Each structure stands twice: as C-alpha cells, then as structure tokens.
Amino acid sequence: MKQFLSAHDVFDIDALVATGLAYKADRFRDKGLGAGRRIGLLFLNPSLRTRLSTQVAAQHLGMEAIVFNVGAEGWALEFADGAVMNGSTVEHVKDAAPILGQYFDILALRTFPSLQDRAADYSERTLNAFVRYSGIPVVSLESATLHPLQSLTDVLTITETFKEQRKPRVVLTWAPHVKPLPQCVANSFAQWMTAWGAADFVVTHPEGYALKEEFITGATLTSSQDEALEGADYVYVKNWSAYEDYGKMPPASGNWMLTLDKLKATNNAGVMHCLPVRRNVELSDEVLDSPHSLVTQQAANRVWAAQAVLSEILKQA
Ligand SMILES: NCCC[C@H](NC(=O)CCC(=O)O)C(=O)O
Numbered sequence: 234m235k236q237f238l239s240a241h242d243v244f245d246i247d248a249l250v251a252t253g254l255a256y257k258a259d260r261f262r263d264k265g266l267g268a269g270r271r272i273g274l275l276f277l278n279p280s281l282r283t284r285l286s287t288q289v290a291a292q293h294l295g296m297e298a299i300v301f302n303v304g305a306e307g308w309a310l311e312f313a314d315g316a317v318m319n320g321s322t323v324e325h326v327k328d329a330a331p332i333l334g335q336y337f338d339i340l341a342l343r344t345f346p347s348l349q350d351r352a353a354d355y356s357e358r359t360l361n362a363f364v365r366y367s368g369i370p371v372v373s374l375e376s377a378t379l380h381p382l383q384s385l386t387d388v389l390t391i392t393e394t395f396k397e398q399r400k401p402r403v404v405l406t407w408a409p410h411v412k413p414l415p416q417c418v419a420n421s422f423a424q425w426m427t428a429w430g431a432a433d434f435v436v437t438h439p440e441g442y443a444l445k446e447e448f449i450t451g452a453t454l455t456s457s458q459d460e461a462l463e464g465a466d467y468v469y470v471k472n473w474s475a476y477e478d479y480g481k482m483p484p485a486s487g488n489w490m491l492t493l494d495k496l497k498a499t500n501n502a503g504v505m506h507c508l509p510v511r512r513n514v515e516l517s518d519e520v521l522d523s524p525h526s527l528v529t530q531q532a533a534n535r536v537w538a539a540q541a542v543l544s545e546i547l548k549q550a
C-alpha cells in the first residue's frame with residue numbers, strides 16, 4: 234500500500250482486516266518492522282481516538298510517532314495556488330509539506346471540511362496538497378469527505394462479532410445533533426460497505442440528508458427508520474449535515490434518536506458509533522449503556538486497524 238486515503242487504496246479489505254485481527258491476537262508480532270522509521274501525525278482539528286490509537290499502533294511496530302497539532306500550534310497555512318500572502322496565512326503548504334517529507338517516512342493528517350464550500354471540501358484540497366508536496370506516503374486520519382481508518386475499524390468490528398453463515402444486515406441511520414457535522418464518517422462507512430460487499434447495506438435518513446450519489450450506489454435507501462431497523466444485525470448511528478443544501482441542517486420530521494424500544498425490531502443488533510457521541514441527542518443513555526453497544530470495542534479496535542495500515546505501508550516503502 235502506497236497511501237491510505239480511501240477504500241480505493243485497499244486491494245483486499247478482508248485481508249487487511251485479517252492483518253488487523255492478527256495484531257489484536259499478538260500485538261508485537263511485527264515489532265521490528267518500523268525500526269528506524271518515523272511517522273508524523275498532523276492535526277488541523279481535534280481528536281482523541283485517532284491520535285492515540287495511531288501512536289499506539291506505531292509503537293507496536295517499533296516506529297517512532299511525533300504528533301503536531303498544527304491547527305492550534307503551527308503557522309497558519311496557505312493552500313491557494315498563486316496566493317498573495319498579505320493576509321492571515323503565514324506559510325504555503327508548498328513550502329511546509331516538502332520539509333515534513335524530509336523529517337518523516339509516513340505523514341498522517343487530520344483535516345475537517347469547511348462545510349461552507351462544497352466544491353473545495355469534496356476536492357480534498359488540503360489532504361491532496363500534502364500528498365502532492367510531501368513526497369512520502371500519506372495516511373488520512375479523517376479528511377474533508379472520508380474517514381478510512383474509522384471504516385476499516387468498523388468492518389473489522391463487524392467481522393469479529395458476526396458469527397452466522399450469511400450476510401449481516403447493516404443499517405446506517407442518521408441521528409440528530411445540535412450543530413452541522415461533516416458527512417465523512419457516513420460517506421466513508423458507505424464506501425467501505427459497498428467495496429467490502431459482504432453485508433446487506435441499508436441507509437436511512439430524513440429528507441434533505443441524502444449523501445453524495447457515489448457513496449450510496451448499491452445501498453438500499455429508505456426514509457423510514459422503522460423499516461430499515463427491521464431484522465438489522467448492526468445499527469451504525471451517525472449525524473451528518475446536508476450534502477445538497479451543503480452544511481445546513483434541514484428540519485427532520487419524526488424522532489430519529491435510537492431507543493431500546495426501536496431496537497426490538499432488530500435481530501438483537503449491535504449498535505455502533507465512531508465517537509465522540511452527544512448522549513441523549515444522537516444516542517440515548519439506555520442504548521449506549523446497554524449490551525447492544527459496541528462503541529468501546531469499536532474504538533479499541535482502532536489500534537488494530539491503524540497497525541494493519543501502517544504495516545502495509547512499511548512493507549512497501
Ligand atoms: N472523528 C470522529 C467524528 C468527528 C466529527 N465529529 C464532531 O466534530 C463532533 C463535534 C461535536 O459533537 O460538537 C464528525 O462527525 O466527523
């Protein structure tokens with residue numbers, strides 16, 4: 234693997250999941266693989282799980298990890314070609330990224346969307362600038378439109394928990410929130426479910442919250458959450474803001490927050506969420522604190538997903 238920006242960078246998802254699960258069984262099985270190599274983790278936005286699990290994964294491979302909260306502590310970066318930098322930006326990515334390429338062997342980056350300018354966000358301008366100018370393998374730690382390390386973890390978690398000899402029914406349901414959130418986690422989960430092909434995948438959301446077409450091709454779509462939940466093996470809960478009326482929160486009719494009562498229609502479903510979660514807005518306490526909840530196992534699995542990805546890149550580099 235030469236980079237990890239989306240499901241398209243993965244040749245065989247099941248094989249990558251198997252690598253992650255092998256690390257879960259024996260975390261130090263490749264403890265010398267990253268010796269003498271260094272990963273730089275750059276955060277333009279906050280993180281708990283991604284930041285820590287990727288550092289832990291790097292340590293398991295004998296690799297050094299350096300974290301830089303560039304958004305809070307770095308110079309303000311400019312991304313526009315030909316910019317006359319007489320305003321608030323101090324350093325062009327063209328100048329910064331090649332230096333990072335000299336300091337590190339792998340560069341990992343978190344960058345959220347603006348939710349203001351859809352074309353700029355969906356062009357992945359920030360992530361692609363680091364890919365273009367750093368000259369080293371880049372790993373997405375959640376970008377403007379996708380969150381592949383999360384989705385790999387999600388597939389790994391479904392794989393390790395589903396014991397039946399049939400395809401699981403996996404439902405992605407929209408949930409309420411207090412502010413506009415990126416579409417990344419939902420886009421990415423849908424992209425991975427389709428690329429994986431080992432689940433019956435259903436997406437449900439209120440009117441006005443359709444995801445970009447390319448991510449939901451092949452999914453079953455319904456605006457009825459009740460219908461979606463019928464017989465579900467997994468319910469993936471996530472809020473996202475509108476893609477059409479970009480970054481807005483059109484009013485959603487009905488009650489979209491998942492409850493234990495709603496889960497009665499499922500096949501004793503496991504409930505997933507990438508976290509952080511707004512309790513009793515996106516997901517009720519009664520669900521999060523019930524045996525249905527897989528969220529802690531899911532977040533713990535972030536280490537094994539990151540370790541699988543870093544090991545594949547190290548083997549190629
Ligand atoms: N990395 C996991 C999710 C990150 C982000 N959530 C957030 O920004 C939550 C913020 C809040 O709840 O105020 C998202 O949905 O893409």
Ligand SMILES: NC(=O)OP(=O)(O)O
Nearest residue numbers: 280281282283507508
């Ligand atoms: N799920 C996830 O990516 O969490 P963080 O934002 O805390 O990294």
